[in-house]
Amino acid sequence: MVFTNDNRVMCIMPPLPDITSDTYQRRIWQRPDVGATATVRQDLDVRISSLLVLQPSLIVVEQGHKTVHWDGGHIRAGKGEAVWLSKGRYDVINEPAPGGAYEAFWLAWTPASLDRRRTTAAQNSRSTPQAIMLQPEMTDALQRAHLSIGDPKLPDAIALHRMEEVLYWLGHLGIRIDHSSDITLTDRVSTLIASDPGHPWTLQAVASRLIVSEATLRRTLSDKGTGFTELLIDARMSAALSLLQSTDYPVDRIALEVGYASPSRFSVRFRARFGFAPTAIRGHKRLRKFQEFRECP
Template identity: 40%
Template sequence: MIAYPTGSEHRIALRSGVGATAGVVQERELAFKRLFIEGPILIVVEQGSKSLRWPGGACEIRAGEAIALAGGQSVDVTNRTGEQGSYRARWVAWDGALIAAHANAHAQQAVIRHALPITGAPADFIAAFGQAAEAMEGERVPLDIARHRAAELLLWIGLHGGRFEQSRDLTLAVKLRRMVGGDVAREWSAGVVASEFAVSEATLRRKLADEGTSLSAILVDARMTFALQLLQSTAQPVTQIALAVGYQTPSQFAMRFRDRFGFAPTAVRGHRRQTVLESLRP
């Protein structure tokens, strides 16, 4: 088990210039179709297992193993509980400048196009992961040391066979997804988005249609994916999460969430609901 700062499992920590980290806890098996991966991310599974599928590939990651995922793609994910009855994992993501610096310094390494499973990881790799996560949790670790720890984790990934891409030609849909992901609660009208990309509304709609999507579809998916992240990794109440992703009522949010993932928001929080019920037993 990786040691993290107290309370780190119930919030998403973001440190400027370093990266972000959070824990995930589930008490039941859940499957997520077409889950968008915003940027490069490393996930370590602690309990249970994680199955992933992407165009042209698939893998299963068990407890004690990790997977490095490239950003700008959608994957199918299933999290399964282990013998302890829970699925537990933690992820870290890096500041873009650290990804770019590593890519420049290690251009000879193979680029991770979709995913790089890391099995049989040595104890030093797991320790480096824990130290990087701790460095992203707050400012107890000096900034230069925190950046060094985050960069060290990229070196470990390189030793296991790959590096993240410094930059890539992104589709309009991915560019739009990243833009609205920075403020999912904002009212992103077609006029506002078209202005941001310096195109007409008609051109925006046509280009998105050519990529098989639309502004409304991207908005809903970005909001629901962020809501899922908040449900998995924080203790925020559902009403607050609904507001955070742009919905005024929990019922409207719950309907959209169920349409997107196939289950209610409360299903993600089953472990917390069960804990409350047990505490009320005589």
């Protein structure tokens, strides 16, 4: 990028480190057609309202407590427990441990991986969010799945097998996994944007990718009480929240990753969406600023 200072002298800044470099120790690991995983750390107790979960996910609490509210109920889980979330919107509170932080890791399955494995659950199986008391054997399976997604030495087939093992455990516990039900056009829009939140999405481009007319897309979103701009902002801010919780990227880098060249504008959008500043997720701690990459002489 090129910037001009007050004296109209131009300078070119070297690029920031690549997000897959060793500069960033924490990141979100993904394998196409298998799944994704990341660790989560949060230093302050904040309520995250109306968080959209697009993929079936399991969150393993390692420190602190997690509370999830939805229409019809709520659950709370602490260390040694996990939370199962199906697709939907939830209010979430991640409560740090006394004198510490909230820490967890999550696993998410792609539709392709779920299509390969249909869990066999009892007739009274449940698809609503569940708090799960973990047995040692299941904890081991969760750790293996978590580590396999980010281990480049392991082939995809092994990572897939370890993720499927967790699905068997969930089926054994009576949890029904049905990712294909009620996939709406609105969900498809959110999923597409979330796949690349930094892309300059337009309604026209999204309609083209989803093979629907612009008029149909506008009408469908209007019928759901929303609009394209609202979905775009929500998907980008949700992606930013995940990056704040699960990576070491500085806030200005996260702003770029979700489509905002201006960190201040990003912060305004984030606060408007969630009710707190991006830095609240990380408490009063500040990551190093990468001044060597960001400042002109």
